[in-house]
Amino acid sequence: MSEEQIKIESQREINDSFPKLVVYSSIAIIIYLFAKMVFVPLGKNLSVAGISTSSIISVIAIFTILILLWSILREIRDICNAIGGLLALNLGREGADDDEVMHYQKAVKGFVYVFVVVIVFMFIGSLLIEISQGAAGLLLILIFIWAVITLYSAGMAISAEIEATASELAKKMEKNTTEKVETDY
Numbered sequence: 398m399s400e401e402q403i404k405i406e407s408q409r410e411i412n413d414s415f416p417k418l419v420v421y422s423s424i425a426i427i428i429y430l431f432a433k434m435v436f437v438p439l440g441k442n443l444s445v446a447g448i449s450t451s452s453i454i455s456v457i458a459i460f461t462i463l464i465l466l467w468s469i470l471r472e473i474r475d476i477c478n479a480i481g482g483l484l485a486l487n488l489g490r491e492g493a494d495d496d497e498v499m500h501y502q503k504a505v506k507g508f509v510y511v512f513v514v515v516i517v518f519m520f521i522g523s524l525l526i527e528i529s530q531g532a533a534g535l536l537l538i539l540i541f542i543w544a545v546i547t548l549y550s551a552g553m554a555i556s557a558e559i560e561a562t563a564s565e566l567a568k569k570m571e572k573n574t575t576e577k578v579e580t581d582y
Contacts, residue, residue, distance in 0.1 A: 400486055403498065407479035414479075418472040425465040429520045432458035437527055455527040462524075466517055473513060477506040485558075497561070500554040507551025511544045 432454055440450030481502030488501075518540055525533040 403482045403486055407482040410475045410479035414472040414475040418469060418476065421465050421469045421472065425462050425469065425520070428458060428461050428465070429524070433523060437524070452528045455524040459521050459524050462517070462521060470510070470513070473509060474506060477509050478502045481505040497558060500558045503554040504551040504558075507547045507554070511547055514540055514544070 436454045436458075437451045440454050443450035445453060481504065482498050484505065485498040485501040518537065522533045522537065525536065
């Protein structure tokens with residue numbers, strides 16, 4: 398992809414995905430707030446077939462938020478890919494190639510996904526505690542393990558680009574030094 402194509406595609410993705418991200422996130426937050434502040438407290442002393450109504454409401458809210466999270470993550474992926482492409486153009490080596498763009502995209506997605514999942518856990522975890530504290534604790538441990546792996550992978554993607562940029566700079570410096578030595582003699 399040419400630099401101009403990357404810029405155009407990145408801008409288009411940001412313009413398309415950001416409003417959707419705001420809408421999906423707002424809906425998820427509103428559902429969470431109504432569930433946590435209105436319906437779960439109202440269902441505390443009620444039960445259906447021996448199951449606490451607040452637990453049933455929490456499960457429904459969790460599933461609804463997870464469905465919205467799927468849409469949110471699609472939009473975040475598109476935005477992260479756009480940001481990664483722009484970073485490759487502005488921070489990377491001259492003439493950003495597809496591998497370089499993919500490395501920046503992977504790094505941006507990794508860091509942002511971890512941030513988003515932690516925020517989502519704050520919402521879902523507080524609802525999951527209504528059902529089972531053990532399940533909430535186990536989910537947090539699994540999220541932490543995933544976050545470590547994802548952040549390591551994102552760091553390695555950036556490391557590959559730092560290495561390549563350093564190598565390119567060293568070659569340029571070597572070339573300039575060689576040319577200067579040849580002109581001095």
